[in-house]
Amino acid sequence: MKDLKTGEWTKYNGNWTEANDKIQQVVNETELVKEFKWGGDIYTFNKKNVLAFSGFKNHFALWFHNGVFLKDPYKVLVNANEEKTRALRQWRFNSADEIDVEKVREYVLEAIQLVKDGKEIKPQKSMPKEVSGILRKTLNQDNKLFTSFKTLSPGKQKEYIEYIDEAKQEKTKISRIEKIKPMIMEGKGLNDKYRK
Structure with missing residues (x-):
């Protein structure tokens, strides 16, 4: 994905072409629809966010928007920001060689099934913050x-x-x-x- 402010995607894209291609191959086999949100590609099912992926300086990441519900049999998912994130889970790869397409496919198909089953965490309504x-x-x-x-x-x-x-x-x-x-x-x- 490209950060529209900095253009960082072009900087890191070259490092992660193989990783991107492997994940894209799996996604292309599914019913997911590519949409453009928050400055990058998000893959949706019935207009619900399912996953996104991108390369960074030191790793390649695959996010599952309702990853908290995934079974995670290989114990690969992490909560990248526990203070703010409730449902999003991330799978990080340090090289394209670490990407096992069959395992990724399992997670992607389960993530789609979660949407079909209506599993999601609703956003919390929070009290307005006090101006100070x-x-x-x-x-x-x-x-x-x-x-x-x-x-x-x-x-x-x-x-x-x-x-x-x-x-x-x-x-x-x-x-x-x-x-x-x-x-x-x-x-x-x-x-x-x-x-x-």
Whole structure:
């Protein structure tokens, strides 16, 4: 997949052509449909995300969107980000030689069956986050910005709050606030460009 901001895919694609081809061969044998989401190819069944794969600097990864339900008989799946990820599981390969097409096929077919069976983790509805710190101060100092922020959906507000809160340094928070001000004024969400 290609990161539209950095173009990193072209940098790593050459390293993973064989791995990509092996996984693609399995996917091509199935009912999966390739769609373009979040800057890359996602394979779906009945409009439900099933899997994605891509090469990185040090590994090639195959993600299963509801991988938490997979039986994982070979104990190869990992949760790449336990703080944020509930259902997504990843299978990492350090070389194309590690890819056993038959084992991959087992996992892919089971992942499709999970969708057919309606197995999925529903997104959690979370309480709106409280605006605090420098973002609160900025909003309080600019009535138009405050009004625009309050007209955003709770989900969009949460995205902005988390984006600012994730920054460790004050100068990073300030620079992020300057970046998002025009987006807030236009009524856009932080991640709108990735949505259809």
